[in-house]
Amino acid sequence: MTDKVVTKNKVISIAYTLRLSSGDLIDESTAEEPLLYLHGAGNIVPGLEKELEGAGVGAKVSAVVSPDEGYGQRIGDPQEVPRSAFPEGAELQEGMAVVAEDEQGQQIPLFITSLTEETVTVDPNHPLAGETLHFEVTIVETRDATLEEIAHGHPHGPGGHHH
Ligand code: ZN
Secondary structure, three states, X not given: XXXXXXXXXXXXXXXXXXXXXXXXXXXXXOOOOOEEEEOOOOOOOHHHHHHHOOOEOOOEEEEEEOHHHOXXXXXXXXXXXXXXXXXXXXXXXXXXXXXXXXXXXOXXXXXXXXXXOOEEEEEOOOOOOOOOEEEEEEEXXXXXXXXXXXXXXXXXXXXXXOO
């Protein structure tokens, strides 16, 4: 037995593919350039985090994650808003996430789906909302997270955050 298993407060390196039910490849990483995440910190969707819990180095995990445990169900429709609704000089790009505040001061993530000179179309849905996610994951490495990583809620160093 090895103690190198996926558990809370470990930095996990994974090689993976993410496909939709249609078979479309959305994202991937390789053993040479793995994705790093901090387990238990919500860096990855809850359904995948749950499936990887307890897996050892070298383990291959197939996970089918429902929208509820992935990027959520679709909520509401895209809306066109004037560019003036954004701070002057804000660099807006398609696919970018921005945060809006509602009247109660609650923060709402919005995703920019298209832009014109005058308007910005924002969608309350993550681009993968409503999708069932099909992951094929290999656990490449695990290590203990540093206290700083745990405080920040993400991994540092190669493959992690640089700041
Ligand atoms: Zn950090």
